Amino acid sequence: MExxxxxxxxxKKLAFLSGGKDRRSGLILTIPLNSDQTSMEELSATLDYLLSIPSDKCKARGFTVIVDGRxxxxxxxxxxxxxxxxxxAVTVSQGLMCGSVCWCLMTSVC
Structure with missing residues (x-):
């Protein structure tokens, strides 16, 4: 995929790899949702591309996915x-919802 x-x-910046790492040295993938963003196909294509970028060694450590639903x-x-x-195949490891703030932290091992 090019x-x-x-x-x-x-x-459209539907998702991004910040360059940061979690405690396991897994990469952090952030998905800042907007109310006008409803195209799951575009988000899926973005994720497919972003998850193809890291090396196999980095992918083996997994990802922490932050879904910002504020x-x-x-x-x-x-x-x-x-x-x-x-x-x-992510596993929801932690979720937080406070008023209008919603964060879902997920981990994935590819």
Whole structure:
């Protein structure tokens, strides 16, 4: 998969690898949801591309996925979490919801 074919989707910044690492040295993947973002196909394509970038050694350590749902509706957050569980086999290890703030921390070993 080439970035040039996905450039319009990648410019939307639906998800990103920050360059940070968790305590296990796993990469941190952040998904900042917006209320107007409803295209699961575009998010899926973005995730497929981003998860193809790291080396096999980095992938073996897994990922911590942060779904930031502060600017989104709960049903969209739930849909994204379910999609992550199915498509990239993540396990929800911690979730936090306080008022309008919703963070879901997930780990994945590819």
């Amino acid at each position: 970035a040039s074919s996905l450039l319009p989707i990648l410019k 600017r989104s509706q709960w049903n969209i957050v739930k849909t994204v979490v379910l999609m992550l569980q199915v498509e990239i």
